[in-house]
Amino acid sequence: xxxxxxxxxxxxxxxxxxxxxxxxxxxxxxxxxxxxxxxxxxxxxxxxxxxxxxxxxxxxxxxxxxxxxxxxxxxxxxxxxxxxxxxxxxxxxxxxxxxxxxxxxxxxxxxxxxxxxxxxxxxxxxxxxxxxxxxxxxxxxxxxxxxxxxxxxxxxxxxxxxxxxxxxxxxxxxxxxxxxxxxxxxxxxxxxxxxxxxxxxxxxxxxxxxxxxxxxxxxxxxxxxxxxxxxxxxxxxxxxxxxxxxxxxxxxxxxxxxxxxxxxxxxxxxxxxxxxxxxxxxxxxxxxxxxxxxxxxxxxxxxxxxxxxxxxxxxxxxxxxxxxxxxxxxxxxxxxxxxxxxxxxxxxx
Amino acid sequence: xxxxxxxxxxxxxxxxxxxxxxxxxxxxxxxxxxxxxxxxxxxxxxxxxxxxxxxxxxxxxxxxxxxxxxxxxxxxxxxxxxxxxxxxxxxxxxxxxxxxxxxxxxxxxxxxxxxxxxxxxxxxxxxxxxxxxxxxxxxxxxxxxxxxxxxxxxxxxxxxxxxxxxxxxxxxxxxxxxxxxxxxxxxxxxxxxxxxxxxxxxxxxxxxxxxxxxxxxxxxxxxxxxxxxxxxxxxxxxxxxxxxxxxxxxxxxxxxxxxxxxxxxxxxxxxxxxxxxxxxxxxxxxxxxxxxxxxxxxxxxxxxxxxxxxxxxxxxxxxxxxxxxxxxxxxxxxxxxxxxxxxxxxxxxxxxxxxxxxxxxxxxxxxxxxxxxxxxxxxxxxxx
Numbered sequence: 001x002x003x004x005x006x007x008x009x010x011x012x013x014x015x016x017x018x019x020x021x022x023x024x025x026x027x028x029x030x031x032x033x034x035x036x037x038x039x040x041x042x043x044x045x046x047x048x049x050x051x052x053x054x055x056x057x058x059x060x061x062x063x064x065x066x067x068x069x070x071x072x073x074x075x076x077x078x079x080x081x082x083x084x085x086x087x088x089x090x091x092x093x094x095x096x097x098x099x100x101x102x103x104x105x106x107x108x109x110x111x112x113x114x115x116x117x118x119x120x121x122x123x124x125x126x127x128x129x130x131x132x133x134x135x136x137x138x139x140x141x142x143x144x145x146x147x148x149x150x151x152x153x154x155x156x157x158x159x160x161x162x163x164x165x166x167x168x169x170x171x172x173x174x175x176x177x178x179x180x181x182x183x184x185x186x187x188x189x190x191x192x193x194x195x196x197x198x199x200x201x202x203x204x205x206x207x208x209x210x211x212x213x214x215x216x217x218x219x220x221x222x223x224x225x226x227x228x229x230x231x232x233x234x235x236x237x238x239x240x241x242x243x244x245x246x247x248x249x250x251x252x253x254x255x256x257x258x259x260x261x262x263x264x265x266x267x268x269x270x271x272x273x274x275x276x277x278x279x280x281x282x283x284x285x286x287x288x289x290x291x292x293x294x295x296x297x298x299x300x301x302x303x304x305x306x307x308x309x310x311x312x313x314x315x316x317x318x319x320x321x322x323x324x325x326x327x328x329x330x331x332x333x334x335x336x337x338x339x340x341x342x343x344x345x346x347x348x349x
Numbered sequence: 350x351x352x353x354x355x356x357x358x359x360x361x362x363x364x365x366x367x368x369x370x371x372x373x374x375x376x377x378x379x380x381x382x383x384x385x386x387x388x389x390x391x392x393x394x395x396x397x398x399x400x401x402x403x404x405x406x407x408x409x410x411x412x413x414x415x416x417x418x419x420x421x422x423x424x425x426x427x428x429x430x431x432x433x434x435x436x437x438x439x440x441x442x443x444x445x446x447x448x449x450x451x452x453x454x455x456x457x458x459x460x461x462x463x464x465x466x467x468x469x470x471x472x473x474x475x476x477x478x479x480x481x482x483x484x485x486x487x488x489x490x491x492x493x494x495x496x497x498x499x500x501x502x503x504x505x506x507x508x509x510x511x512x513x514x515x516x517x518x519x520x521x522x523x524x525x526x527x528x529x530x531x532x533x534x535x536x537x538x539x540x541x542x543x544x545x546x547x548x549x550x551x552x553x554x555x556x557x558x559x560x561x562x563x564x565x566x567x568x569x570x571x572x573x574x575x576x577x578x579x580x581x582x583x584x585x586x587x588x589x590x591x592x593x594x595x596x597x598x599x600x601x602x603x604x605x606x607x608x609x610x611x612x613x614x615x616x617x618x619x620x621x622x623x624x625x626x627x628x629x630x631x632x633x634x635x636x637x638x639x640x641x642x643x644x645x646x647x648x649x650x651x652x653x654x655x656x657x658x659x660x661x662x663x664x665x666x667x668x669x670x671x672x673x674x675x676x677x678x679x680x681x682x683x684x685x686x687x688x689x690x691x692x693x694x695x696x697x698x699x700x701x702x703x704x705x706x707x708x709x710x711x712x713x714x715x716x717x718x719x720x721x722x723x724x725x726x727x728x729x730x731x732x733x
Contacts, residue, residue, distance in 0.1 A: 113658045114640070122381070122388065122660045126366055129390045254640060254660070321620070321638060328552065328578055330596045330620035332638045332662075339615050 105285065110346040114253045127257065131216035135193070135265040142266055144170035145187055146196045150177050153203040158228055160198055162310045166279060166292050167266055168243050170196075180209075180324050188213055194266055195324075198223070208314060210262060211324045217332065218324045219262055221288075221314040228310055236294050236306030242275020243268050244292070250283040255333055256349040259288075259316060277308070286347045288314040316349060355380065355424030359669050360634050361407060362623075362642055363394025364661035369409055369419060372642060374655050375674070384417055384426040388661075396442035397665040401463075404669055408449070410439035416449060433470070434459055440499070441485025445492035448473060450509070452485035452497060460509060474509060478502070483552075488540040496547055498535030504549055504559060519559050520566035537582040539591065548605055550593050552578035558605050572608035574601050583624040583633070585647060592633060592647070594621025600635060602647065614645050616653050623666035630674065636663035 054070060057063040089096045101107070116123050127133075134140045144167055146160050152175070164170045180197065187195055192213055199207030205226050211218040229235065246267050251260035263281050276296060282289045292309030319333045320326070333348075340348065358371035358380070366388040372379045384392065393412040400406030400418060406427075407419040416439075417429040430449075437454020444450070444463070452458040456479045459472035478485075482499040494516070498504040504519035522531050534552030541548060546569070547559045554575050557568035577595040584591055590604045590611055598617030603610055619639030626633050631647040632654065640662055644655040 120660065122366070122368070125388050126661055129366070327576075328596070330580070330638060331598070332619045334597055334618060336598075336615075336618065340618070 105345055108345045110343060112253055112347070114255065116252065116254055116257055123254065123257075127261070130258075130261075131212055131214070132261045132265050134214075136261075138269060140193055141268050142169060142193045143191060144194045144196060144266060145183075145192045146170055146172045146198070147175045147183075148197065148205075149199045150175055152198075152200050155203060155226075155228065156198055156200040156205045159205050159226060159310055159312075162229055163196070163198075165239055166244070166309045168241070168268055184211070184213070184323050205312075209324060210266075212262060212265065213323065215322060217258065217262065218320045218322070218329070219259060220317045220320070220326075222317055224313050224315070226310065226312040229308070232307055232309075232311065234307070236308045239277055239292065239294070239308045240275055242272040242277055243270060244275065244277040244279045245271040245273070247278060247280040247282070249280070251281075251349060253349060255316075255319065256283060258319065258332070259349060279309075283349050286315060286349050288316070288349070290314065355382075356405070356421045358421070359674065360642060360644070361397065361421075361667040361669075362636050362659060362663050363397050363409060363665045364388075364659070364663055365393045366390055366661045367392030367394065367411065368661060369394065369397075369407070370659050371421075371424075372657055372659075374644060374657075377655075377657075379657055379659055380424075382419065382424065382426070384429065393438075394664050395438040396440070397667045398442045398444060399667065400444055401447070404671065407667065408442055408444060410442040410451065412438045414439070414453070416442065416451065430461070431470070432459065432461060432472075434472070434475070440482045441487075441495070441497070443485070443487035443492075443495065445487065445509075450485075450487065450495060452478065452482055452495075454482055456480045456482050456497075456499075456502070458485065458495070458497065458507070476507060476509075476513065478505065478507075483534070483536050484538050486538045486540065490540070490542065494540075496538045496540065498538050498549055500534045500552070501532065502535070503533055504535055504538065504547065506547070506561060517559070517561035518566065519568070522567055522571065534578070536578065536580055537593075539582060539584050541584070542588065548582065548584075548591055550579040550582040550591075552580075554579055554595065556582075556591065556593060556603055556605065556608075570605060570608050572603060572605075572610075574603060574610065575599055581621045581624040581635075583626045585626050585633075586629055586631060592624060592626065594624050594635060594637070596620040598637060598639065600624075600633075600645070612651055614647075614651065614653075616643055616645070616656070617641075622662075622664050625666050625668040627668055628670045629672060632668070634666050634668045636666045638662050642666070 054063060054066045057066060135142065146164055148156050148160055160172045164172045184195065194213055195211040197209040198205045199209065206223055208221040208223045209218060210221070229238070244267065246264060248260045248263060251257055260281070267279065277292070277294050280289070280291045280293065282291070290313070291307060291311050293305045293307050295303050295305045297303055317335050318331055320329045320331050322329050340346070354373070355371050357373055359374045360372045362370045362372065364370065367383060367390060368388045369382045370379050371382065391413045392415070394409055395412055396410035398408050400408050405420065405422055407421060409417040409419055411417065414433060415429045415431050418427045419425070420427050432451050435453035435455040435457030439451055440454055441452040442450070447463045449461040449463050450458070451461065456477055458476040458478050460474040461472050478497045479499070479502040481502045482497055484499070485495055485497045488494040488496070493509045494506065495509065496504060496506045503521060505515035506517040508516045521533055525531055532553060535549045536552050538547055538549045545560065545562045548556065549559070550556050554573050554577060556572050556574060556579070558570040560569045563569065574593060575595050575597070577597045577599070579593045579595045581594045582591050585602065589606055590602050592600060592602045594600045594617070598619050598621060600614040600617065600621065601610055602612050614633070617635060617637055617639060619637045621635055621637045623636045624633065626647070631649070633645045633647055634642065635645065636642050640659060642657045642659055642663060643653060646652055646654050
């Protein structure tokens with residue numbers, strides 16, 4: 001009884017308002033039936049009992065119908081509200097209040113006390129005397145060794161080759177089952193400043209270990225969305241031998257500064273602007289996006305860019321003090337998912 | 350003003366850039382103290398210990414082999430002495446009856462006379478402990494007894510007033526199930542109060558208890574925790590357990606009577622470099638390479654109490670053992686200020702009374718209460 005009453009009540013309300021009936025035959029039948037029954041007093045307002053919700057209707061088709069109808073009405077109301085707001089803004093003209101800024105996760109980021117203040121002397125001293133000081137004082141110039149995990153497949157090999165064209169003064173060597181701890185002293189004796197190891201799993205590269213050599217920190221990243229040159233749409237011709245410029249975006253916290261400096265120390269200091277090439281490391285929400293572009297200034301303010309080179313995304317897993325020693329090394333920062341990923345608005349880099 | 354309030358700091362932390370930081374957890378302030386006014390990486394603090402006379406003096410051992418004296422009363426470095434001999438940084442610093450005991454990485458343990466001037470650069474006593482020392486610890490009950498241990502350097506207990514040979518020399522455990530020698534890497538040592546026992550934690554994630562009083566030189570108890578080297582250890586106020594930290598920032602409380610894991614503490618993101626528990630309250634101060642000092646509560650309930658971001662990598666921590674944590678006692682060092690305030694307020698009172706007699710008498714009462722409250726709340730020091 002109650003159900004039928006509800007149905008009729010609901011349909012009564014809607015049938016009065018809607019002229020174009022896009023409902024099923026049942027609906028129209030019920031409407032006619034209802035109209036003939038109580039033609040004297042067509043109910044204007046819905047005769048729902050209070051506390052009724054659409055989800056309580058047991059008939060799936062009917063429930064779906066009620067829901068779509070409710071949704072359409074919500075959409076209509078929203079559109080009407082928007083139009084009204086727009087009219088009001090136009091009516092007010094200059095006196096209109098400024099538009100409210102939509103909330104995004106980046107906007108709502110939890111305040112991080114480790115964000116570096118540019119005037120901070122202690123942090124400035126710390127950075128001036130850390131392991132990268134010799135690079136930033138122009139005493140050493142980078143020399144990179146790129147290798148992979150053992151027995152790499154084609155994709156990883158090609159990524160390493162492309163990385164070596166992107167990073168100047170880099171050499172690719174095959175990893176023939178050698179232990180990293182044995183490679184590192186040999187690299188140091190041959191004046192290498194950085195070691196990059198691309199880790200591979202199931203024929204795709206999925207990790208990156210970046211170790212600054214004399215005794216510097218080792219960063220371990222998770223690598224995803226790797227796109228080789230031929231997979232990049234609308235790309236330009238291969239990169240030339242010119243030294244690229246570097247852009248480091250959004251490395252604001254102390255940890256971000258360390259990682260940013262690590263990336264910066266991969267490239268030589270003197271970018272050749274003739275080459276018009278730029279490597280970008282963009283950090284957003286703890287993901288670091290690497291892109292390599294060639295740019296051209298069409299006018300003072302308009303730039304055209306072509307993407308060259310490989311592109312991939314990195315996420316920092318750990319930063320270890322000292323060269324690669326995952327078992328006995330001391331870690332400066334480790335990503336602990338159950339402790340650090342509890343808030344969607346807290347980022348660490 | 351900052352220096353005057355230095356005595357009320359709860360925690361003292363030494364950093365890799367040579368700065369000694371005093372942290373006041375009540376006021377949530379951290380103050381930097383440097384000997385030369387500028388941080389210097391050559392003076393990286395590698396050992397901290399309380400000096401003579403309660404907790405009024407701190408001995409700071411730096412990487413350039415100097416030991417600096419810092420006074421907490423005045424908040425300045427008072428003097429320093431150079432302790433040459435051996436190679437490497439300080440691995441242990443202790444103070445006993447007017448002498449200073451230092452031990453360096455290469456195994457030279459020296460006892461120096463604690464003069465005001467560093468006139469005599471000859472040590473009173475020198476011992477060779479063996480290379481690769483990771484820790485030297487003094488027995489708080491017997492100041493002339495020290496224990497040393499390190500990488501491939503077994504635990505040895507020395508009596509500085511006795512002979513040149515160690516009093517107790519630990520033996521390595523039996524070969525493991527593959528008949529391979531178990532390597533030794535003692536990272537931290539503690540003496541257990543009330544008995545002769547020692548607890549060590551190793552770089553191969555073992556926690557061992559040794560008993561010199563028993564005939565066996567091998568450890569009496571051995572447990573494992575985690576997969577990573579344990580870098581720091583401290584005894585809990587209860588007396589039955591230790592808290593250890595490893596290179597991954599995991600802190601665990603281990604009962605050394607049964608060898609059982611009691612619980613873990615979370616929050617650290619980097620390698621633990623220093624740990625210290627308060628002698629009576631269930632508080633633990635921890636510092637590490639992630640540049641944050643954390644104070645945890647160990648029991649009821651277990652959790653984080655304070656977290657302070659200090660901008661340099663932290664090497665060692667000293668927690669003040671005083672009981673009046675909460676109350677900041679009225680500072681008697683500012684009598685002048687208090688007296689001048691009194692005269693000012695007396696004048697104010699006089700003017701108030703004259704005015705208030707005409708109007709509401711109870712307003713004067715509330716105003717008086719407010720005045721006193723404001724006087725008490727005036728902070729002594731400024732922010733760093």
